[in-house]
Amino acid sequence: MTQNTVARYQKAARPEDLFHGQCQGRASKLDPFKPYLQQQWNEGRTNVWKLYEEIKAVGYPGGYGPVRSYLKPFRKVPGPIGPKPMSPRAVASWILSHPDSLDEVQHHQLKCILGTCPELASLTRHVRSFAIMLARRQGEHLPEWIAAVHGDDLPSLHRFASHLERDLDAAIAGLTLPWNSGVVEGHVNRIKMLKRQMFGRASFALLRRRVLLA
Known part of the structure; x- marks a missing residue:
């Protein structure tokens, strides 16, 4: 792509400004349907064949070629560049951290991410409630926590909860009593x-x- 072509795309105020050549300005069978095509494209519907079938069903008499040629320059118009998505490692570290240890920006970003994924929001709630049990030695709440985990669609966490159920008494004791086997393991x-x-x-x-x- 030459520098002049890049400048032309940059300066175009509307898609029609991208068309040049001897056929520009001539009446076309597609003209009555162009506003609809442009609206659908702006809304994110970029399947050209489906758009062609839609206008064909409401009276478009032409073929697929003009529709494809009309929409082809739309793909070359640069869209807005959104923020860089957060890495899974960063999101996991925020979930595993105490909420008070996150700064305002991290707290806001995590809130936005959890708002778009109900499963991740449920996982965060279970992780933090388990951390509270561990820190405050509230092992008596473990059966209630396991039941809540099985109530959500979180297969990976279900396996962890099932392992705890196999030796529930020992798990409750580990979350309640101040003693542990750390010295022996050492x-x-x-x-x-x-x-x-x-x-x-x-x-x-x-x-x-x-x-x-x-």
């Missing part, structure tokens, strides 16, 4: 590290000695 990871350092070639006696003296 010792297990330390022993595994020592075992990997020896590449499985040393005896159990040496491993026992290293664990006791570490």
Whole structure:
């Protein structure tokens, strides 16, 4: 596309200004239907064949070619450039963060995103209510939370809730009691590290000695 062509498209105030040539200005069978085609195109209906079928049904006597030729320049008119969509990673971090830790811009953007996706809004509500249970040790609310999750169309979260139901008593205890198995898990990871350092070639006696003296 040459520089003159780009300038012509930029300066065009209406689609008709994009037409040039010896046929410009002549009467066409398509003329009575051009306002309708332009209106439908501006509303986002850009399937040329369907538009042709619509005007054909209401009396357009011509063929498909003139309709395609008339609408072809419309595709070259640059439309408004919207804001760059947020990445899934950024949206996920906002959902997993405490609402008070988000600034005003992030809070507004997240609100707009949740307003356009009811499923994501439901997911956010369940995630934050679970975080409240975890922070405030309100494990007694876990059965109610699981029931609410199963009531929404969120298959991925359903699997998580089903896993909690398999050992519900332990899950409730973990969300209620101040004790946890973190210390035990730390010792297990330390022993595994020592075992990997020896590449499985040393005896159990040496491993026992290293664990006791570490």
